[in-house]
Amino acid sequence: MTSSFRRMAAVLMSAAAMTMFSGGLPLIAHSRHFSSHASYWRDYAGWRDGEYAHPSDARLPERLLESAAGWGVITYEQDWMVESFLGVRGLRAAPGRARAWQEALDRAAGARGMTLQWCMSTPADFMQSVSLANLTSIRTSGDYRYLFDSGLNWMWFLHVNALARALGLTPYKDVFISHGQTASTAGEPYAEVESLLASLSSGPVGIGDEVGCTDRDLVLRACREDGVLIKPDVPIAALDRCFARNAFLEPAPLIGETYSQHPAGRWWYVAVFNACRTKESIDYRVALADLGPAAPVAPVIAFDWRRRTCRRLEPGDGWSGSLAWQDWDFQVLCPLLSNEVAVIGDVSKYATAGDRRIAGVHAIDGAVRFDVFGVPGTVAEIWGWSAHPLPGVSERASSGTWRLRLALDAPVTPVCVGG
Numbered sequence: 542m543t544s545s546f547r548r549m550a551a552v553l554m555s556a557a558a559m560t561m562f563s564g565g566l567p568l569i570a571h572s573r574h575f576s577s578h579a580s581y582w583r584d585y586a587g588w589r590d591g592e593y594a595h596p597s598d599a600r601l602p603e604r605l606l607e608s609a610a611g612w613g614v615i616t617y618e619q620d621w622m623v624e625s626f627l628g629v630r631g632l633r634a635a636p637g638r639a640r641a642w643q644e645a646l647d648r649a650a651g652a653r654g655m656t657l658q659w660c661m662s663t664p665a666d667f668m669q670s671v672s673l674a675n676l677t678s679i680r681t682s683g684d685y686r687y688l689f690d691s692g693l694n695w696m697w698f699l700h701v702n703a704l705a706r707a708l709g710l711t712p713y714k715d716v717f718i719s720h721g722q723t724a725s726t727a728g729e730p731y732a733e734v735e736s737l738l739a740s741l742s743s744g745p746v747g748i749g750d751e752v753g754c755t756d757r758d759l760v761l762r763a764c765r766e767d768g769v770l771i772k773p774d775v776p777i778a779a780l781d782r783c784f785a786r787n788a789f790l791e792p793a794p795l796i797g798e799t800y801s802q803h804p805a806g807r808w809w810y811v812a813v814f815n816a817c818r819t820k821e822s823i824d825y826r827v828a829l830a831d832l833g834p835a836a837p838v839a840p841v842i843a844f845d846w847r848r849r850t851c852r853r854l855e856p857g858d859g860w861s862g863s864l865a866w867q868d869w870d871f872q873v874l875c876p877l878l879s880n881e882v883a884v885i886g887d888v889s890k891y892a893t894a895g896d897r898r899i900a901g902v903h904a905i906d907g908a909v910r911f912d913v914f915g916v917p918g919t920v921a922e923i924w925g926w927s928a929h930p931l932p933g934v935s936e937r938a939s940s941g942t943w944r945l946r947l948a949l950d951a952p953v954t955p956v957c958v959g960g
Contacts, residue, residue, distance in 0.1 A: 792819060
């Protein structure tokens with residue numbers, strides 16, 4: 542058997558083994574930096590620098606992604622990017638080398654229908670992404686539960702997301718533990734915050750649970766029963782005002798916002814956290830004007846997601862509160878539509894009006910029409926608010942909050958309320 546045939550057989554055997562292991566599901570492959578002791582350098586050109594090394598042309602990235610595609614990989618994550626750049630002097634000895642490396646990975650991924658994800662990347666890597674067609678997601682915080690306090694990681698995530706959002710990249714927050722204490726692990730006391738941030742990232746959502754301990758209800762706040770993520774339109778990111786005070790080093794609120802856009806208007810998701818390392822309680826106020834140039838210019842219904850209550854806010858209004866250390870507040874701001882009706886959405890999800898659950902919200906002739914997406918055979922409960930009794934809803938409280946339970950018998954169910 543020739544050496545080339547043996548290599549091909551090994552690749553085919555690996556592909557078959559990976560397919561069996563994953564049950565045919567698509568894979569994301571991860572790699573960090575190269576070792577100077579790797580056998581690759583017998584066949585491929587590279588720079589070696591102490592314990593580190595890096596390929597100096599496109600041949601090795603081509604080979605690696607060709608193998609990965611054969612295993613069923615759909616996304617390749619390049620980790621330790623800053624370590625590769627700082628650890629191998631040859632990579633930074635001349636302008637354009639790092640760019641050539643990243644563009645070679647981009648071409649190799651595109652030729653095989655794969656996407657890329659960057660991790661431990663620098664601001665320069667963020668900026669270079671504008672020349673890459675297949676880079677879709679990027680890690681924007683430190684590793685989960687590694688060296689850093691949770692609050693610092695939340696602040697890191699929301700601040701760096703502002704850069705990712707401006708560049709059209711979807712952030713990845715790293716995995717999180719969804720469950721509490723078990724016999725072998727302390728679990729995650731702030732699982733709700735971790736799942737909220739991951740769900741509103743607009744990017745991948747991953748859990749790293751002990752087998753058999755996943756909190757199903759918590760995970761389903763991010764997705765439908767078929768696993769389709771219900772996401773906002775853009776990544777949640779820190780408000781501009783948060784860049785003036787460090788919410789980890791001083792008692793200032795950490796505030797993130799994102800939204801879902803529909804024909805009838807914009808649904809805002811606004812989360813407030815107490816991430817301060819001093820562990821003291823904080824008072825905060827959020828004004829609608831803090832949302833920037835696109836802030837609401839008409840009344841909205843503010844839905845307190847945790848307390849399940851509604852109140853009307855005028856354009857000059859806002860809301861206030863107090864938070865204990867690492868406590869949080871989450872408000873969904875819904876446009877008040879014709880005939881004083883608001884659709885809040887599926888309140889079992891963080892992105893209540895995400896377009897994989899609710900799409901095409903229109904206000905026409907005093908009625909509100911929209912489509913509900915879901916898995917046939919399941920039930921979706923849609924919430925809203927109205928100033929008066931509303932035709933087409935099954936339940937309305939004296940507070941104005943209404944509910945509509947839908948037994949889904951098709952992937953898309955048209956709905957009309959009011960009118």
